[in-house]
Amino acid sequence: MTEDIIRCKKCILPSSYPGIKFDERGICNYCLETQDAKLPSYEELKSKLNNIIQSHSGKGKYDAIVGLSGGKDSSYVAYYLKKEYNLRILGINFDNSYRSDNAIKNLDILSDNLGIDLLTIRPSKTFLHKLFRHFLQKNGEFCSVCNNMGYLLIGSYCLNQQKLQGYAPLAVGGWSKKYEYQPGVSVTSMQYFFNHLTPALLDALISQPFIEEKVVHIFMQLNDPRQTKTYAESGKEFTNLISSFIQLPDYVPWDLNSMPQTLAENLGWVQPPNVHGSHFDCKLFPIKEFLKYKKYRLTQETIKNSVMIREGLMSRSYALKRMSLDQTEEPKFYKDFLQDLGLTTKDINENGEWSR
Ligand SMILES: [Zn+2]
Structure with missing residues (x-):
């Protein structure tokens, strides 16, 4: 992983994140906006x-x-x-x-x-x-x-x-x-x-x-x-x-840390080892993460873990360590998927607007 990217000193959002600004301490606007947020009852x-x-x-x-x-x-x-x-x-x-x-x-x-x-x-x-x-x-x-x-x-x-x-x-x-x-x-x-x-x-x-x-x-x-x-x-x-x-x-506390264990212990539900917790349900998810990384130099996991850091549910150093699981390389399945669609990598609009 290349670490020439500037990251928020509190969470791990990089300077390439859309709309990000850092204060003089190097803390991002997303952290600052949520620091006084009231917890729901x-x-x-x-x-x-x-x-x-x-x-x-x-x-x-x-x-x-x-x-x-x-x-x-x-x-x-x-x-x-x-x-x-x-x-x-x-x-x-x-x-x-x-x-x-x-x-x-x-x-x-x-x-x-x-x-x-x-x-x-x-x-x-x-x-x-x-x-x-x-x-x-x-x-x-x-x-x-x-x-x-x-x-x-x-x-x-x-x-x-x-x-x-x-x-x-x-x-x-x-x-x-x-x-x-x-x-x-x-x-x-x-x-x-x-x-x-x-x-x-x-x-x-x-x-x-x-x-x-x-x-x-x-x-x-x-x-x-x-x-x-x-x-x-x-x-x-x-x-x-x-x-x-x-x-x-x-309506209810959404504890991402304990959920997989609760499901595993009570139902025998399974999560594959050594992957990010999000969306292992779809074979295409690594492709989405790869395209996101190419465009924004970040993955969904970086954004989600940044929220967890702000909430005190994950340490910054653990979140940085988890980044070794990020899909920064082209997934093996990418070419197969494009072939299914009759497309080549040249057909993909990598500068397209994703959402608002
Ligand atoms: Zn931040």
Whole structure:
């Protein structure tokens, strides 16, 4: 690792991070902005969560829908809802045809050991590859496709349930704004996704049998639910139109350190050794990290670990040590992926805007 990069003296964000500024002590604006932040009162939030769960339970065939990838966050959502509330859960798994072996194994473990139903939807490769190809050529990234497909699938399922049984189940996600949202870098925004779709791709999306046109149009008009406070506070429009959609990390402490162990001990859930904890559920994640490193000289893990340092959950020296796991070299799978899409490295727009 070349260390010619200036880093914040408190966290590990580099000078190449979009919008970063350092004060005279060498501490970044992201650290300074959060140093006086008030910690949420989890007691209050938990009682809010109790009310939401209570008002949605026992009405339809399922009490809650959980988008399951087999990764740590979504697995923890299913585990928590079962353990804490014993809900009838349907896990919806979006298969982008690049799920990791670990993810598939964990889905089996979750379904069997929590006794939950699992619905996997695998869109045709032709359709998904069109989207991946488009975003790589236009913007130099491809993760926005799956980030949004998952939400569209769940929204569509909930809408259909509403039509069938007159009641849409509660949808619960494990997206933690604190750890996952990367200002200036994030590729999760729904607005970004829809703003960059061509009319032909939008038509292709709407014509997918598992996607409801109405849901697409609702999502196109909304602020990204993951970036605006919480669904519970700001997502009323969505709530009225389809379903209640909440992110569990908005209500309960989200301890990234203990989660994998809790899941392993209680369910036999597995995480591969010697990798970063995030997103080992997808074979393409190293490619995303590599492209991010090429563009910004940093990885998602650097951003996430910087948050953990600010919260006192990780030491700066340990975070620096963890950087040896960063995907700074081209992943072996990169060429195979491009070949699947009929692209070469020259076709990738490495200067494209990722998100806002
Ligand atoms: Zn900092």
